[in-house]
């Protein structure tokens with residue numbers, strides 16, 4: 001019942017009935033006016049959940065097997081109502097027909113106005129719905145990655161929950177990070193595989209080909225303005241990674257302009273000063 005109808009009832013009906021009759025009338029009126037959880041639509045109800053509640057509701061392992069959702073909530077909450085495009089690599093269910101889509105549904109209800117896009121090596125078109133679009137292809141295929149950008153538009157959030165093989169993770173990042181929106185986020189999940197040769201990683205912590213080697217190089221790049229070698233040419237990621245948040249098995253990379261300036265001149269002056 002609308003506020004106007006409720007106040008009409010209070011003014012016009014209440015004076016005409018006994019206290020007991022009004023009490024009987026008022027209770028259901030009050031419940032409906034307060035719009036308790038039972039009266040809410042499913043969409044309204046889901047839109048009020050936090051990300052961990054949504055992960056439990058849609059049964060994605062981003063909470064449970066993993067503990068990713070509080071980290072995502074921390075970084076993504078300011079974007080919750082924005083009209084953005086979110087891409088997740090890896091829709092779930094692998095080759096099993098009719099399986100997958102849990103996290104895409106979770107993101108849809110977390111990001112109330114976003115377009116949610118999923119990419120999977122297997123056909124997951126059954127997951128397509130209002131504000132959810134799926135693509136079939138490999139995360140290493142620049143053609144499908146470019147087609148997504150051309151058709152969907154600029155991506156503000158990219159989550160790599162695909163094959164988790166270092167070679168694939170690095171290929172997707174190399175293609176997509178330069179095309180990510182300024183101020184956007186690039187997340188890489190399940191980075192534990194970086195240490196597992198069986199999953200395309202390496203036990204050698206200094207192996208330069210792994211996912212975590214990429215992440216460590218981004219951390220160095222954050223400080224590129226402090227490198228003493230004046231001939232050093234900053235890379236794209238040196239100039240555009242502004243933060244690297246490393247959590248257990250999850251990395252969230254922030255994009256922006258990493259050009260704050262340096263105070264290294266004093267060091268250089270001292271180093272190259274000619275002795276008197």
Ligand SMILES: C[S@@+](CC[C@H](N)C(=O)[O-])C[C@H]1O[C@@H](n2cnc3c(N)ncnc32)[C@H](O)[C@@H]1O
Pocket residue numbers: 060061062088089090091092093094095100101102103104119120121122137138139140161162163168
């Ligand atoms: C861990 S599941 C994704 C789970 C889902 N994001 C969720 O949280 O509910 C990984 C998915 O990545 C897909 N995949 C594996 N290799 C891929 C590749 N090279 N490119 C794209 N998707 C791939 C698999 O088919 C599988 O469905």
